Amino acid sequence: EAQVTQNPRYLITVTGKKLTVTCSQNMNHEYMSWYRQDPGLGLRQIYYSMNVEVTDKGDVPEGYKVSRKEKRNFPLILESPSPNQTSLYFCASSLEGVGHEQYFGPGTRLTVT
């Protein structure tokens, strides 16, 4: 089954404790992206990757890091999480970019206390 998977689905952590949210797709897509969803703000893009070893900042990259060492994986790293990073995070992938259908993962709900 073609899908985007994220882990963990739910995470409660404390300020400053490094964490990684994993994202994996099995569709051989070149493009992957991370979004955060907050009430009243919609979906905002954090980082994206056009292909292996090629990443760039989205609209809200502060406090986040990403890497793309393999085509299928695109982890999101929070080196020192803060309460304002409490949010619902979605990973997405598409064939070649945002002009193609984005396939979203199920989401990761992160709470930073």
Place this chain on the structure above:
Amino acid sequence: QQQVKQSPQSLIVQKGGISIINCAYENTAFDYFPWYQQFPGKGPALLIAIRPDVSEKKEGRFTISFNKSAKQFSLHIMDSQPGDSATYFCAATPAYSGAGSYQLTFGKGTKLSVIP
């Protein structure tokens, strides 16, 4: 700054009625306009998309109307059903025109409730 303004924030429609959600944009380089549907607890999923070379696109009960001169586009859901109750996001990108072509800008979303 690239923005997409979406309205209304919430919408209640009776079963069988027409749901209309509007979006407006500023960046004339935008050339791809998708709509995503999100059910509670799920990730968004592509519903329908349009490029500015056409003024309307229809897929079943869902229609996008596009007004290039006004820089507006809208989603019409005909014969709305309770199963259509979800949050709808419009989006825009200069996907085919260069600068920013790997970024997708979303509206803030419309929560649609279709009541029986």
